[in-house]
Amino acid sequence: IRRRDFVVSFAMVARVPLFARLDAAAVARLIGLLTARRASAGDVIITEGEKADAMYFITTGRVEVILPSGPIYLTDGDFFGEMALVAEGQRRSATVIAARSCDLLVLGSRDFQHLAHTNAEIGEAVSEVARQRKGNHGAE
Numbered sequence: 001i002r003r004r005d006f007v008v009s010f011a012m013v014a015r016v017p018l019f020a021r022l023d024a025a026a027v028a029r030l031i032g033l034l035t036a037r038r039a040s041a042g043d044v045i046i047t048e049g050e051k052a053d054a055m056y057f058i059t060t061g062r063v064e065v066i067l068p069s070g071p072i073y074l075t076d077g078d079f080f081g082e083m084a085l086v087a088e089g090q091r092r093s094a095t096v097i098a099a100r101s102c103d104l105l106v107l108g109s110r111d112f113q114h115l116a117h118t119n120a121e122i123g124e125a126v127s128e129v130a131r132q133r134k135g136n137h138g139a140e
C-alpha cells in the first residue's frame, strides 16, 4: 500500500453502509480513528498467514480476495480484513490485492475493538459478515 495518506472526510465515511446509522458526533469521533490510504492496481493489501493489525473499508475501488475456489471481488462501501480482528489472534485467512486503484479507510485493531464495544450494532454486523465469509469459501 502506498504510504501517501490523505485526509479522511465525512463524505468518505458516509460511503460505508456500516457507518450509515451513526450520528454526526459518532462519525466525527470515528474520523479521528481512521487513516486514509490509497492503493494502486496490483498492490498487495493483505497477505494470507500474516498477523493482523487493521481492517479496511473501500470508499472507492475494487479489491480481489484470493480464495482456493476462485477470486471474490469487493467494491465501494465493502470492508475486508475483519475476520482476523473478530477472531482475535487469528492470522489472515486470504490474500487481498487491489484490482484497480482504491481509496481505503484503515481502522487499527485496537480501535476496531473499541468501536465494536461502544457500538454493539456495528460490532455484531461485522461479526456476522465475518461468520458468513468464513462459511463461504466457495465462488460467490
Ligand code: CMP
Residues within 6 Å of the ligand: 046, 052, 065, 067, 072, 079, 080, 081, 082, 083, 084, 085, 091, 092, 093, 094, 095, 096, 133, 134, 136, 137, 138
Ligand atoms: P482476514 O482473514 O482478516 O484477511 C483476509 C480477508 O479476506 C478476510 O479477513 C475477509 O475480509 C476477506 N475474505 C476472506 N474470505 C472471504 C470470503 N469468502 N468472501 C469475502 N471476503 C473474504
